[in-house]
Amino acid sequence: MKDIFEWSRILFNDLPEIFLFEVIFRSVIMFTVLLLTLKIAGKRGVKQLSVFETVIIIALGSAAGDPMLYEDVGILPAITVFVVIILLYRMITWLAAKNKTFEEFIEGKTECIINEGRFSITTFKKESLAQDEFFSELRLKSIEHLGQVKNAFMETSGEISTFYYEDEEVKFGLPILPFLFNAKSKMIAESGIYPCTFCGFTEEKKTRSSDMPPLQKTRVG
16 A cells, blocks of 8 residues: 655656656657647637747646646656746747747737738738638627728737728728628629628629629728
């Protein structure tokens, strides 16, 4: 029968002390894997926290939880993980402060998604952001169509910030209300102002192919 407070088991789980060096190696590898995985997942996958902050939380949470619950996980290896993660955190934040390119790789950078009522197509594709998801975010801000939006930015946290035209400057724009957007068509029944459902560009059409029904200007409510 094992003693309740068997210190060699509690601290090392009967592993050799040199195993701590393996723990350091494992921690560095897994930290890097977590960082790259969440980086690939994109900002929206870690909304409200930066990729780097999310990695820290996951790594420390796992290191702290296992030795609390499982008797076969030694406390000293877990503490070693904490030390390695904190040192990596200090090193990466220092490098990010010194190197703008490295900072953008770790934290990402703010990207313009909508510019003067139109999609920035290159940026939108790069962010791997679904159009429906983006429209949902805008509707939560009481936006009815893109003509109301002067600029929209994807922040490093994954949040979307929007800047509006003044009421008298509101333009025609791509409607984002589902019942209007879903009424898109390649044919038009009458002349009017039509938007492109891909980029949001609007122009007057004369009874020929189009992507949307005629629009009306609406003000930001």
